[in-house]
Amino acid sequence: MMIGSLNQTGRGNDLNDGHAYPLLIRELLASGLRTASDQNIIYADRHNASYAEFAHRVRRLANLLCHAGIGSHSVVAVMDWDSHRYLECFFAVPMLGAVLHTINFRLSAEQVLYTINHAEDDLILTHRDFLPLIESIRSRLTRPPRIVLLEDDPMEGLPDYALGEYEAMLSEASADFAPPDLDENTRATLFYTTGTTGDPKGVYYSHRQLVLHSLTVAAGLGSIPGPGGLHRDDVYMPITPLFHVHGWGFPYIATLLGLQQIYPGRYDPTKLLHLIAHHRVTFSHCVPTILAMLLAAPQAATTDLSRWRVLIGGAALPIGLAEQARAKGIDVHAAYGMSETCPFLTVADMMAPHRGRDNLPTRVATGRALPMVDVRVVDPSMHDLPPGGPVTGEVVARAPWLTEGYLKNPSASAALWEGGYLHTSDVGYIDPDGTLHITDRLKDVIKSGGEWISSLAIESVVSQVPAVTEVAAVGVPDNRWGERPVLVLCVGAAEPSAVEAAARSAICEAIQSGRLSKWASPDHIVFMPVLPKTSVGKIDKKAIRVRLAAAQ
Amino acid sequence: MMIGSLNQTGRGNDLNDGHAYPLLIRELLASGLRTASDQNIIYADRHNASYAEFAHRVRRLANLLCHAGIGSHSVVAVMDWDSHRYLECFFAVPMLGAVLHTINFRLSAEQVLYTINHAEDDLILTHRDFLPLIESIRSRLTRPPRIVLLEDDPMEGLPDYALGEYEAMLSEASADFAPPDLDENTRATLFYTTGTTGDPKGVYYSHRQLVLHSLTVAAGLGSIPGPGGLHRDDVYMPITPLFHVHGWGFPYIATLLGLQQIYPGRYDPTKLLHLIAHHRVTFSHCVPTILAMLLAAPQAATTDLSRWRVLIGGAALPIGLAEQARAKGIDVHAAYGMSETCPFLTVADMMAPHRGRDNLPTRVATGRALPMVDVRVVDPSMHDLPPGGPVTGEVVARAPWLTEGYLKNPSASAALWEGGYLHTSDVGYIDPDGTLHITDRLKDVIKSGGEWISSLAIESVVSQVPAVTEVAAVGVPDNRWGERPVLVLCVGAAEPSAVEAAARSAICEAIQSGRLSKWASPDHIVFMPVLPKTSVGKIDKKAIRVRLAAAQ
Numbered sequence A, B: 001m002m003i004g005s006l007n008q009t010g011r012g013n014d015l016n017d018g019h020a021y022p023l024l025i026r027e028l029l030a031s032g033l034r035t036a037s038d039q040n041i042i043y044a045d046r047h048n049a050s051y052a053e054f055a056h057r058v059r060r061l062a063n064l065l066c067h068a069g070i071g072s073h074s075v076v077a078v079m080d081w082d083s084h085r086y087l088e089c090f091f092a093v094p095m096l097g098a099v100l101h102t103i104n105f106r107l108s109a110e111q112v113l114y115t116i117n118h119a120e121d122d123l124i125l126t127h128r129d130f131l132p133l134i135e136s137i138r139s140r141l142t143r144p145p146r147i148v149l150l151e152d153d154p155m156e157g158l159p160d161y162a163l164g165e166y167e168a169m170l171s172e173a174s175a176d177f178a179p180p181d182l183d184e185n186t187r188a189t190l191f192y193t194t195g196t197t198g199d200p201k202g203v204y205y206s207h208r209q210l211v212l213h214s215l216t217v218a219a220g221l222g223s224i225p226g227p228g229g230l231h232r233d234d235v236y237m238p239i240t241p242l243f244h245v246h247g248w249g250f251p252y253i254a255t256l257l258g259l260q261q262i263y264p265g266r267y268d269p270t271k272l273l274h275l276i277a278h279h280r281v282t283f284s285h286c287v288p289t290i291l292a293m294l295l296a297a298p299q300a301a302t303t304d305l306s307r308w309r310v311l312i313g314g315a316a317l318p319i320g321l322a323e324q325a326r327a328k329g330i331d332v333h334a335a336y337g338m339s340e341t342c343p344f345l346t347v348a349d350m351m352a353p354h355r356g357r358d359n360l361p362t363r364v365a366t367g368r369a370l371p372m373v374d375v376r377v378v379d380p381s382m383h384d385l386p387p388g389g390p391v392t393g394e395v396v397a398r399a400p401w402l403t404e405g406y407l408k409n410p411s412a413s414a415a416l417w418e419g420g421y422l423h424t425s426d427v428g429y430i431d432p433d434g435t436l437h438i439t440d441r442l443k444d445v446i447k448s449g450g451e452w453i454s455s456l457a458i459e460s461v462v463s464q465v466p467a468v469t470e471v472a473a474v475g476v477p478d479n480r481w482g483e484r485p486v487l488v489l490c491v492g493a494a495e496p497s498a499v500e501a502a503a504r505s506a507i508c509e510a511i512q513s514g515r516l517s518k519w520a521s522p523d524h525i526v527f528m529p530v531l532p533k534t535s536v537g538k539i540d541k542k543a544i545r546v547r548l549a550a551a552q
Helices: A025-036 A051-067 A084-095 A109-119 A128-140 A166-172 A207-222 A250-257 A269-278 A288-296 A298-302 A319-327 A360-364 A410-416 A455-462 A496-512 A541-551 B025-036 B051-067 B084-095 B109-119 B128-140 B166-172 B207-222 B250-257 B269-278 B288-296 B298-302 B319-327 B360-364 B410-416 B455-462 B496-512 B541-551
Strands: A040-043 A047-050 A075-079 A099-102 A123-127 A146-150 A162-165 A187-193 A201-206 A260-263 A283-286 A309-312 A331-337 A344-347 A367-369 A374-378 A393-398 A422-430 A435-441 A446-448 A451-453 A470-478 A482-490 A524-527 B040-043 B047-050 B075-079 B099-102 B123-127 B146-150 B162-165 B187-193 B201-206 B260-263 B283-286 B309-312 B331-337 B344-347 B367-369 B374-378 B393-398 B422-430 B435-441 B446-448 B451-453 B470-478 B482-490 B524-527
Touching: A025 A051, A025 A084, A025 A207, A025 A250, A025 B367, A040 A051, A040 A084, A047 A051, A051 A084, A051 A166, A075 A084, A075 A109, A075 A128, A084 A099, A084 A187, A084 A250, A084 A260, A099 A109, A109 A128, A109 A187, A109 A201, A123 A128, A128 A146, A146 A166, A162 A166, A187 A207, A201 A207, A207 A250, A207 A344, A207 B207, A250 A260, A269 A288, A269 A298, A283 A288, A288 A298, A288 A309, A288 A319, A319 A331, A319 A360, A331 A360, A331 A367, A367 B025, A374 A422, A410 A422, A435 A455, A446 A470, A446 A482, A451 A455, A455 A470, A455 A482, A455 A496, A470 A541, A482 A496, A482 A541, A496 A524, B025 B051, B025 B084, B025 B207, B025 B250, B040 B051, B040 B084, B047 B051, B051 B084, B051 B166, B075 B084, B075 B109, B075 B128, B084 B099, B084 B250, B084 B260, B099 B109, B109 B128, B109 B187, B109 B201, B123 B128, B128 B146, B146 B166, B162 B166, B187 B207, B201 B207, B207 B250, B207 B344, B250 B260, B269 B288, B269 B298, B283 B288, B288 B298, B288 B309, B288 B319, B319 B331, B319 B360, B331 B360, B331 B367, B374 B422, B410 B422, B435 B455, B446 B470, B446 B482, B451 B455, B455 B470, B455 B482, B455 B496, B470 B541, B482 B496, B482 B541, B496 B524
Parallel strands: A040 A260, A075 A099, A075 A123, A099 A187, A123 A146, A146 A162, A283 A309, A309 A331, A482 A524, B040 B260, B075 B099, B075 B123, B099 B187, B123 B146, B146 B162, B283 B309, B309 B331, B482 B524
Antiparallel strands: A040 A047, A187 A201, A331 A344, A344 A367, A367 A435, A374 A393, A393 A422, A422 A435, A446 A451, A470 A482, B040 B047, B187 B201, B331 B344, B344 B367, B367 B435, B374 B393, B393 B422, B422 B435, B446 B451, B470 B482
C-alpha cells in the first residue's frame, strides 16, 4: 500500500546526518502524496492519474533519464503544451540533481537555437508539434542534444535522431528509484527571459528557492480566510504556460498541497472553458490578455464561472477587464512579480473587509508583499521614498527565492543586484497600508526636474479621449528639466487639432483632480499614422524616441 | 509613517550579497508588520499595542540588551507569565544574535538552578513573582547573571543585584536599531526538557528552523479551507506557557501572519474565559488538562465558546474531553509533536468531508504529517512497518526543524538521531490514509513474543470498569515471551475479585472486537491501594515495575 513514499523505503540514500534536512523538490511531491495519494492529476480529459500513480511515473521517468545518461548537473529541456508529462519533468529532472530547462517555444527559431546552445542542453523532451522547429535549427546546435518525443497519440515514424517515444520508454523503465539527498542550493530550473533588445537571458533557481517560494506562497494565500486565497479544496488549472517561470510556481504549490490539478494541453478558449466547467476548476492564473480572450469566447456566455478565482500577473490588470470578470462572478485579482523573482513578490490583498464586488482598485493593485518579501521603493541612491506617493521610485526587493543572476552574464547579474537588492526596473510607490502600486517601467518613466512622471498614467488619461486609437507618452531630452513628456497620438481620420484640444483638456482635468502630477502636461503633441511596435506587438517607445530625436 | 520597516531604513547593515537571503526571525516580525501594522497585541487587558508600537518596543529592548552587554551568542533567560514583554523577548533576543533561554518556572528550584548553570545564562529577565526562587538559588549560580525585573505595577524596592526594571529601562533606550544579518543557522532559542530520570536536557533551535517551522505550519493550517485551520481573521491566544517549546511556536506564526494576539498573563480559568469571550478569541492551543479545567470552571456554562478553535497537544486528547468540548461548540482537535520537534510533526486532518460533530476519532487522532515532515513507523532495525496496524513500531521523523541534539550531551544526541532519523520514543502505526496513531510510549509498551502490546490500550479498556480508580498495565520479564502484561489496579473499597472478573471480561470483549491484540490479556492482576507517581503527578510505571519485581 502506497501511502506517501517516493520509493519502496520512502527516502534517499545518503542519510548520515538526518538533522541537516535540505529543502528539496522531492519533499514537495512527498508532502502532496502524504495528504492526497488518491487525489487526481488530469490532462485535458485524456489522462487521469492519482498522486500515487503520478509519483510512480515520476520514478519511472527518473530511471528513463538515468539510462539516457542524465545525472547530476545535466541539463534537460522540455518543449510541450501544459501536460501531466511536463509536470512529471518538473519533479523527475531536479530530483536527479539535473537542471530543468523549460523552453519558450513562442520565441523565434533563432532565439530557441540561442537558448538551447547557451543552456548546453543534454536532452530535449519535445512534443511532436515542435519537431519542425527542432529540425530547422538542428544543424546549428553546438552539441546536438538527444531527443525524446512527447505525443498524445503516438504516430508511426520516429525521427532517426530521436531516442524514443516518452510513453513507450516510460513503460519499459523501472519504478524503483530513491531520489538522492542533494545540496539544497543545487540548481533545479533554468529558463530564458527576453527584453526588447539583446539576447535572451538565462534565469535559474535552486531547490531551496523553489521550496521556499512554494511554502511561502502557500502560507500567504492559505492564510486568506473564507473563499479567497488557495486552500486544499481548490481545483487547480494553470493558464500560464509551464515554460513561463515554471507556471508561476503553482504546479509545485498545488502538488505540495495535494490539490486536484487539471492540465489543459494547448490553449484553446473553448477547451479551457469546458475544462473549467467540467472539472469545477476554482483556481487559475493567467495574463490579462488570456482572461480577456476567454471572456470574449462565445461559450463564456453560457459557462458558469462563479466558482472561479483567477490570479492575474505578467502585466497590469486593467480595471475594465476586472469589472467584466466580476460581472461574470469571477473572483479576479492581481499579483506582481517577474521572471527574476520566481515569480511572486506581492499579491492583491483580498482580506475582508475589503473584499467584494466594489473594491476593484484593491483587486487591480499589485498588492502587499508576501511573507519574507522585503519590497522597497527607492531613489537612485537607494534611499527609501516616503510612502503614499506622489513621488515614485524604482521597486527593489529581497526575498529567499530571487534569482542569483543571469546565466554566464556577470555584468548583467551585478547590475540586477546593485546595492544588495534586486532591481525590478519597475517604478511605483507604496501606500501607507503597505500596498504596492506600479506606475511605469523604469525605461519608460519620464524624469523631469527631479520628479518621475508616469508615462502609463498620461496614456491612461488620453486613451479615453474619443478618436484616439493609439497613444504613447515618452520623455525627450530637455536642457532645463532633464526630460519633458511628449505625447504621440494616432487619431485615424479625425481632425488632429480637435483631438489635441480634447487631450489637453483631459490632462488638465486629471492634473486638477490629482490623478496626474502637475509636471505631466506634455510639452508637445505629435501625430503619427501608426505607432512602431516590437516583435511581440508592444508599442516600441525606444523607436518612438529615436524618431522624435530625428525629427528635431 | 511606519509601514513595515524594522528600523528607519528597514534592513540590516550587512548586505554585500543581497541574493543570499538568510531565514531570520527578524523577517517574521517584518512580515507581520507589513500586513498588519495597525493590528493589536494585547496583554490581559492591561496593555494594548499595535504591531508598529510592538516593533518599536522590540527595537528599544534590543538596545537595552546591547547596553547590558548582550551580543552575539550571549544567553538571555526569561521567567515570566505569558505577556507582551515575553513576546518582545522572543524577537529582540534572537535578532541580536543572542540565545533566548525560556526557563520553565514549574521545575523544582534545584532543576531551575541546574538549567541556569548549564545554559550559562548571561542575563535573566524575571517577573517579580519568581524573585524568591532566584534568591533561593543565587548563591549556587556558577556565574551569577544580571537580572532585569518584569512587573505590571512597578513596586518600590528593586533588589540590589538587579540592573533595573524593564519598563523604566525600555523608556530610556533608543528605538533606533537595525537588526544585523546573521547566519541562518545561528542558535536562537534554548529550553530544557525533563524526563522521569536524570537532569533536564537542553533542546535548541536555529533561526532557520524557527522560520521553516513557522512558514510550514502556516501553510499547513492555512491550506485548510473554511472555518478550520488558521487564517488572518483569527484572534490568537496561547494557553500553553511561552516557556513550553516557545508556546508551541505559535507566537512566531501569529506574528508572521499579522494576527490579533492576546497574552493572558498568569493562567486563571475565570480570566482565560473572560479574555476568550471579550476579545472573541478564535484560536488557542493547550494540553488536555487545561481544556478540562476551563470546561469545569463555573463561568464556562455562561461563556459562548462556539467561535473557539483549540488545538490540543502535549498528551493524547481523550475522546470524552473532545466530546464535552464539541457539546460547547468548540472546534477541538489534536496535534502531535514534542520538545525535540519544535514542536509540530502532525495535525489532525480537519478537511471536509470528514469535518463535523460526528468525526471525533479524526479529531483525537494525532493526525497527518505537515508538509515537509517525513514521519515513519519502524521496527528496531529501522525497517518500515506495513501501514494500518495492528503491528506497531517506534515513530521516527525528519523535518527541517528538529533539534540538532541535546546541549552539551553528545551521547544522548547520538541516540536521538540514531539511523539518521529523530527517535520520538513514541509507539504507533500509520493508517493507509496517512493518519498517525500513537498507541504508547516506547518505554511503556509491552514487548511480548515479537509483538508490541500497547499499555495505553489495555488501560483505556480497564479504566471504564466500575470501581477502578487507577490502572496501569506494565510489562514484566517472561522467559518464553520476553515480556508479558501485568495489570495493576486501585479499586478503593470495592471487592478485588469482583473487579478482577469485570476487568477480565472487559478485556476479553475488547480482544474479540479487535480493539486489543489477542496477546494483550494480562497474565496477572495485582491490586495496590495507590499507584506510585512521578514528581509531576504522572503514574510512575518504572516504580511499579520495580515493586512488581521485588514482590516476585
